[in-house]
Amino acid sequence: MRIRTAGVVALFALALAASGCGGDSDEPAAKDTPKAAGGKLVIWADDKRTAALKPFTEKFGQENGVTVEVQAVPNEDLQNNFVTVSSQGGGPDVVIGAHDWIGNLVQNGAIDPVQLSDEQKAAFNETAVKAVTFNGQLYGVPYAQENLALIRNTELAPEAPKTIEDLVATGKQLKAQKKVTETLCLQVGQKGDAYHIYPLYTSAGGYLFGTTANGDYDPKDLGVGKPESIAAFKKIAALGEKGEGVLKRSIADTNSTATFTGKKCAFLVSGPWATADVKKAGIKYDVSAVPGFAGGKTAAPFVGVQSFYVAAKGKNKALAQEFVANYVTTPDLAVALYQADPRPPALTAALDQVKSSDPDLAKFIEAGKNGQVLPAIPAMAAIWDPFGKAEAAVIGGADPTSTVTAAGKTIAGSIK
């Protein structure tokens, strides 16, 4: 019996030790309030941006006597993880992500509007402010914007093509001379890529959503499946595998840039993120707008904006608001973020600072001048997959009329 009593005593000692070890990490609320002078601000960002943010958040923390913690979450999981933890009442105070998340984040009650003064708003690129405005409210503070452009190998194609027809003619000539194997590197893949085909789709006359009186996208006016979209896809089909062979499913997100840097094609449709690889490959290149069809409309790429959001369920909303509305709006941070990931800053002052050292930025902005803000409405989520697949099917030689009509039905069916 004695040995058992000793065992029980030892056991409880161990239990307390074990729970003591665990206790540290998991009760910030109970522990921090009385001791630490300030609250704690938790920021979620992807790996690259985490590194760029750290010096600034540390400075912010020191200046204001608060603790700032930047947690790296992989970009592809960020939105989903954030919505999940937010619905359970936890999560970060500030989140960084693309503006087209806004619709979903708002419908899940995960973010709060940000109140900027008119002067603060005026410091930003107009498109960027428009992108983060949803239902008439500003939901995020933009820091960078991005859009597609045509990157061309100037050794192979010195002149920027004015139309797709020009581009195809140049590409074919280069192909005949055995200088390249592909006319155009525009990623399609087996399930298509709505984002990358969009400039051609708009140039050929198609649209995704109509706009309401106040300029917002209107999910009730769906353009896919309408005669304009069928006509547009017919033009795309003519460039496809059964037509000119310019658009191919074998060129996908995984090999598009690599094919360009391997000098197998003279033209690449991509965004600012591709320039790093192109530079590394030592290719002489230039950036211009994605050309449209001759006699068609201007090709409009999607303009996307990267932005800071204030989490609705954050523990320290006042501090989060302070950080997002009054600290992120300074050019220094925007420049640092640009250096971590070269997308054009949304703050005009920051763009002016970096423009001179990086001529590509102005060219990307110029290429996005005719762009359309990527719709942030939740209905947009219903577009990507069916639209992309219809694109892949049409490029593979399927009948545009029936394919696009079916895609339109599928999309309309999943928009509530």
Place this chain on the structure above:
Amino acid sequence: MSTPLSGPGPAQQAPGRGPVRTGSPRTSRTARNHAPITAAGLAAKVILLGLVAGIAIWAAFPLVAAEKWVGLAVLVLTTAALFYLYLGRRHVPAKYLIPGTLFLIAFQVVPVLYTASTAFTNFGDGHRGSKDDAIVAIQSSSVKQVPGSTQYPLSVATKGDPATGALVFLITKPGTDTVSVGDAGGLRPLDPGAATVGPGGKVTAADGYTVLNFGQASARSKDITDLVVPTAGGALRSSGLSRAYEGKAVRAYEAGCDCVKDSDSGKTWTADGEVGAFVAADGERLAQGWKVNVGLSNFTRVLTDERISGPFLATLIWNFAFAIGSTGGTFILGMLIALALHSPRMRGTNLYRMLLILPYAMPSFAMLLVWRDMFNTDFGLINNLFGLSVDWFGQDWSARAAVILVQLWLGYPYMFLVATGALQAIPRELTEATSVDGASRWQSFRAVTLPLLLVALSPLLISSFAFNFNNFNAIYLTTEGAPFPADNPSNGATDLLITYTYRLAFGGQAAQFGFAAAISLFIFAIVAVVSAVSFRRTRQQEEVYA
């Protein structure tokens, strides 16, 4: 071990306790009393139970903080039961069964029950939280700046203790030194000279008030965001810790009509408990909804929605073909190689074995992606090597053949390994005896080796089948379900039920967890039936050969 009827067992037995069953428990208890207590055993017990207690105490704090009393009760009961069980000397079978059972409950039963309960709700994007959450979200996202209003430099102050005292806003009229103090009662001007205004307009000190610094203020975050100072045009609210703006909540919930009213447009959205959303008369829904029970509608949707039920059967057939093809193909190939290497005339078997295991040693995740690129029409290794121009993932049958080929490559080393092991367990005398009897090698394989192999490998084949039946990665990382028929983007030729479900649940409008859970239950039922039938057959087979 010892004579069963000695010891204190019968004497200590409480009277009147189960007279019928006294025999067998008595025997076992007596035997146990003789089991020696070793120091190592005791230490293991103390450490393990200490860990249990530690985990329980660690888990209890968050549960108490979140006021989850049911969870706490379950935790306390489980821990108490574990202590009772392992500190006592009785219930020996339970001591062996309980850990496994607990893990079974935690990792199998609870998720299945949770999935099942989710299947009856509309849980998904836009319907994640409670109705109260939705109302809060609607109201707080409708706060708009009053048009033409100014923003003021703000300081947060209190008359009491910075950590607990009631908070006030000290705001400065931009461009002047006029300071006003605001609280829930409204805005009052402060005597000129009573406050010191710093550069930028922020009040740095005020008579009778303690101005909170950022650190102190951020610790009172919730009080600050909740503080609303009513004004003529709306109300002053904080925008961070250094600015205040005049805003107005345009939408408000009214409990009387259970509806949300928009004061600008006058529009009303009434709560609809069936769909979990506020719906206007014209059918417009507010985006922020809540989770409600929708009964069987997720299940009926699977059966009645043409887009889903139409391709369901074709997908199911391909799903079976894929699972059987992957399992059967890898088994036959693995077994043939194992047989070849098992032959005593084979030289250098170790080298072969090492090489053959290589595909198994590589991460399948990466290999699937490599294979996907090898099947690329224009740039892929396979077409380039053989001078083909097959659009592998673009045609139904070539795509199907390709994914099975990839599975074959990934899976045969496993089958080779287990078949090698099982072959070595078959006594050579048996096959030698058949050859003495004059059987051909084929007859000997058919009659002796294969049946004995199958007895050993059937459970593995069944589990391999169940795994491949739901082999999400095999499809999602290669074809992603492609090729898709031109008129149906939701269901491709190589889609398995699981990839198809994934697309339905997450690929369209937004995450629809309730609906995905309903389809998971269908898949669960199919796999369960297949496994049950196979295990029955295996058992019969074992009875024959055992």
